[in-house]
Amino acid sequence: MSVFVNKNSKVIFQGFTGEHATFHAEDAMKIGTNVVGGVTPGKGGTTHLGLPVFDTVAEAVAATGADVSAVFVPPPFSADALMEAVDAGIKVAVTIADGVPVHDMIRLQRYRTGKNTIIVGPNTPGIITPSECKVGIMPSHIYKKGNIGIVSRSGTLNYEATEQMAALGLGITTSVGIGGDPINGTDFMTVLRAFEADPETEIVVMIGEIGGPQEVAAARWAKENMKKPVVGFVAGIAAPTGRRMGHAGAIISNEDDTASAKMDAMEALGLYVSRNPAHIGQTVLRAMKENGIAVK
Amino acid sequence: MNIHEYQAKELLKSYGVPVPVGGVAYSDQQAAQVAEEIGGNKWVVKAQIHAGGRGKAGGVKVVDSIAEVQKTADAMIGTHLVTHQTGPEGSIVQRVWIEQASDIKKEFYLGFVIDRGSQRITIIASSEGGMEIEEVAKATPEKIVKEVIDPAIGLLDFQCRKVATAIGLKGKLMPQAVKLMKSIYRCMRDKDALQAEINPLAIVGNGDDKLMVLDAKFSFDDNALYRQKAVTEMRDLAEEDPKEVEASGHGLNYIALDGNIGCIVNGAGLAMASLDAITLHGGRPANFLDVGGGASPEKVTNACRIVLEDPNVKCILVNIFAGINRCDWIAKGLIQACNSLQIKVPLIVRLAGTNVEEGRKILAESGLSFITAENLDDAAAKAVKTVRG
Numbered sequence: 001m002s003v004f005v006n007k008n009s010k011v012i013f014q015g016f017t018g019e020h021a022t023f024h025a026e027d028a029m030k031i032g033t034n035v036v037g038g039v040t041p042g043k044g045g046t047t048h049l050g051l052p053v054f055d056t057v058a059e060a061v062a063a064t065g066a067d068v069s070a071v072f073v074p075p076p077f078s079a080d081a082l083m084e085a086v087d088a089g090i091k092v093a094v095t096i097a098d099g100v101p102v103h104d105m106i107r108l109q110r111y112r113t114g115k116n117t118i119i120v121g122p123n124t125p126g127i128i129t130p131s132e133c134k135v136g137i138m139p140s141h142i143y144k145k146g147n148i149g150i151v152s153r154s155g156t157l158n159y160e161a162t163e164q165m166a167a168l169g170l171g172i173t174t175s176v177g178i179g180g181d182p183i184n185g186t187d188f189m190t191v192l193r194a195f196e197a198d199p200e201t202e203i204v205v206m207i208g209e210i211g212g213p214q215e216v217a218a219a220r221w222a223k224e225n226m227k228k229p230v231v232g233f234v235a236g237i238a239a240p241t242g243r244r245m246g247h248a249g250a251i252i253s254n255e256d257d258t259a260s261a262k263m264d265a266m267e268a269l270g271l272y273v274s275r276n277p278a279h280i281g282q283t284v285l286r287a288m289k290e291n292g293i294a295v296k
Numbered sequence: 297m298n299i300h301e302y303q304a305k306e307l308l309k310s311y312g313v314p315v316p317v318g319g320v321a322y323s324d325q326q327a328a329q330v331a332e333e334i335g336g337n338k339w340v341v342k343a344q345i346h347a348g349g350r351g352k353a354g355g356v357k358v359v360d361s362i363a364e365v366q367k368t369a370d371a372m373i374g375t376h377l378v379t380h381q382t383g384p385e386g387s388i389v390q391r392v393w394i395e396q397a398s399d400i401k402k403e404f405y406l407g408f409v410i411d412r413g414s415q416r417i418t419i420i421a422s423s424e425g426g427m428e429i430e431e432v433a434k435a436t437p438e439k440i441v442k443e444v445i446d447p448a449i450g451l452l453d454f455q456c457r458k459v460a461t462a463i464g465l466k467g468k469l470m471p472q473a474v475k476l477m478k479s480i481y482r483c484m485r486d487k488d489a490l491q492a493e494i495n496p497l498a499i500v501g502n503g504d505d506k507l508m509v510l511d512a513k514f515s516f517d518d519n520a521l522y523r524q525k526a527v528t529e530m531r532d533l534a535e536e537d538p539k540e541v542e543a544s545g546h547g548l549n550y551i552a553l554d555g556n557i558g559c560i561v562n563g564a565g566l567a568m569a570s571l572d573a574i575t576l577h578g579g580r581p582a583n584f585l586d587v588g589g590g591a592s593p594e595k596v597t598n599a600c601r602i603v604l605e606d607p608n609v610k611c612i613l614v615n616i617f618a619g620i621n622r623c624d625w626i627a628k629g630l631i632q633a634c635n636s637l638q639i640k641v642p643l644i645v646r647l648a649g650t651n652v653e654e655g656r657k658i659l660a661e662s663g664l665s666f667i668t669a670e671n672l673d674d675a676a677a678k679a680v681k682t683v684r685g
Binding site for chain 1: 381410412413415416417430446447448485488490517518519520522523549551553561562563564565566567568569570571572573574575576581584586589617618619620648649650671672673676
C-alpha cells in the first residue's frame with residue numbers, strides 16, 4: 001500500500017509532448033509507472049513515446065481509464081488544466097508549475113469544492129511511491145521502499161531528508177510534495193490523514209517552512225487524530241522577517257510564522273522535532289526506536 | 297510587487313473610491329505648483345517610498361502656505377528617509393505627494409488580504425485606524441472584524457454592511473462604505489493584487505461627513521504580471537535592491553543578509569536549511585541564493601559573481617542536491633567561475649543527487665582547491681571553520 005498513487009494508478013500527462021513532460025514520463029515508466037497516454041490540445045490522434053495523445057482530458061479518461069494526471073502545463077494555464085482534470089473525474093492531479101497566479105488558485109480551490117479530485121501543488125516536485133509510481137520531477141533513484149511517509153513543502157529539502165534517512169537504511173512508502181506556494185491544492189493535514197489510514201506507513205515525516213498557519217494546524221490535527229508518530233522540521237530559523245525566501249509562500253508576516261514558533265508549537269503538541277536540518281534522519285530513527293517500529 | 301501611495305490612490309480613484317485631491321511632484325517648484333493647482337489653505341506633503349512608518353520618521357508634514365509646501369518638499373526630496381521598515385540606510389525620496397489636508401473626525405483600518413487558512417480573499421477591519429493592525433491584533437483582538445469572500449459569488453452588500461456596522465460606520469456612511477469596499481474588492485480581483493491596505497480610512501468634512509482613503513498600500517502578484525501591463529508599468533526599480541533585480545534577471549533568487557558566509561544552493565527549501573545549518577554551527581550567512589533547476593555553467597558563474605560582490609563574503613558554501621539539475625554541470629560551472637572570476641575565497645562544495653560521482657570527479661581532477669563536504673552538516677561545519685580560520 002501507499003498513499004495517492006501506486007502500481008495500479010493509470011497516469012496521463014497533460015502537456016505530454018513538451019520537453020519536461022517527455023523526460024519525466026520516460027523516467028516514470030522506467031521505475032514502473034503505468035503511463036497510459038497524454039493530452040496536448042491540437043495534437044489529438046497522434047502518438048508520443050508510443051502512447052496515444054488526446055485533445056482533452058475527458059477523451060483521455062474515456063479511452064484509457066486514467067485516474068491520475070501529471071500536469072506539465074505552464075503557470076498561466078495550470079489552473080485551467082487542473083479544472084479540466086477535476087471535470088474529467090481524475091482522482092489525483094499533480095501540478096509541477098512554479099508561478100501559478102494566486103487568484104487562479106483561489107478560483108481553482110472554489111471550483112473543486114465538493115468534487116473528489118485530490119490536487120497536489122503547484123510548485124511541487126510531485127508524488128512518488130518507490131518502484132511503483134512517480135508523478136513528478138524528483139530524482140527517483142534516491143527513493144527506496146520502506147515504512148516512512150514523507151510530506152514536505154520544498155522539493156530539495158525533501159530529497160535532503162530522504163537521503164539522510166536512506167543513509168541510515170530507512171525507506172519510504174510514499175513522498176508527497178505539497179509545494180511552496182501560499183495556496184496549495186493539498187495541505188499537510190490532508191496528507192497526514194492519508195498516511196494515518198495507510199497500513200504500510202508506520203511513521204510520518206513532515207517538513208515545513210516559514211510562513212502560513214498550516215504546519216501548526218496539521219500538528220494539532222495529528223495530536224488529536226493520529227496513532228502513528230510524526231517527526232517535524234521547519235526550515236527558515238535564519239530567515240529575516242518580511243522577505244520572501246524563494247518560495248512564494250515562504251515569508252514571515254507575523255510572529256507565529258517563524259520557524260522557531262512553529263517548531264515550539266509542534267513540540268508542545270507532542271511531535272518529534274528535529275531542530276537542525278542535518279538531523280532529520282537521526283530524529284526519525286530515534287522516534288522509530290522509541291515506538292518499536294522496525295527499520296526497513 | 298509593491299507600488300507607491302500616490303499610485304495606489306490614483307488606482308483607487310479610477311475605481312471611484314474617494315481619495316483626497318492631490319498630485320505628485322519630483323521637485324520643490326513642482327510641489328508648489330501642484331499645491332496652487334489643487335487649491336485650499338492647508339496641505340499634506342508626503343514622502344513617497346515603499347516602506348511604512350513614514351509619519352514617525354518625518355516623511356509626512358502638514359503645512360499651511362505654498363512657501364511651506366515648497367520648503368518641505370525641498371527638504372524631503374533627495375534625502376534618505378529612515379523608518380522602522382527601511383533598514384538603517386533608509387530609502388531615498390525621489391518624489392512627494394501633495395494633497396489637500398482633510399478635516400479628520402475618525403479613523404479606521406480596512407484591509408483586503410489573501411487569507412492562507414481559508415484560501416480566500418478576506419476583509420480585515422478595525423475601528424482603530426492609523427495604528428498598525430498587528431498591534432491592534434495583539435492588544436485588542438476583539439476590535440478586529442473579519443469577513444471571508446466567496447470567489448465564485450463575490451463580495452455581497454450585506455457582508456459590507458456587517459463590516460461597516462461592526463467598526464461603527466452607520467447612517468449615511470453605511471452606503472458609502474458598501475460602495476467603497478466593493479470597489480476595492482473589484483480592483484483587487486482585476487489587478488491580481490495580493491493585498492490592499494487602507495490605513496487610515498477616515499470620516500472627513502464638516503457637517504457633510506464623507507468617507508475618504510487617506511493612505512493606501514497595494515502589493516501585486518509577481519506571477520500574474522504577465523497579464524497586468526498597467527500594474528507592471530507602476531514598478532519602481534529604484535525601490536528594489538539592485539543586486540536582487542540583477543540576480544532575478546539571471547534566473548537567480550538572491551537576498552542579501554548581514555553575515556560573511558556566501559551561499560549558493562538549489563531549491564528554496566534547501567537554501568533556507570543551509571542558512572539554518574550555518575547558523576546552528578555558530579556562523580552567519582551572507583545571503584540566500586537559489587540557483588533553481590537547470591543550473592547551467594553560466595548560471596553558476598553569475599551566482600558566484602553576485603555573491604562575491606558582497607565585500608563581507610569570506611567563503612562560499614555551494615550546496616547542490618541535484619534533481620532536475622546534474623552535479624557534473626554544476627561542477628563544470630564552478631570550475632568555469634573559478635577561472636573567469638579568479639575567486640580568492642575558499643569554496644566549500646557539497647554535491648548530491650543526479651550524476652554525483654561525475655561531479656566529484658570533475659572537481660577532483662580540476663587541480664583547483666575545493667573543500668569538499670560529505671553532507672549538509674559537514675558542509676556547514678567546514679564553512680564556519682573556514683571563516684574562523
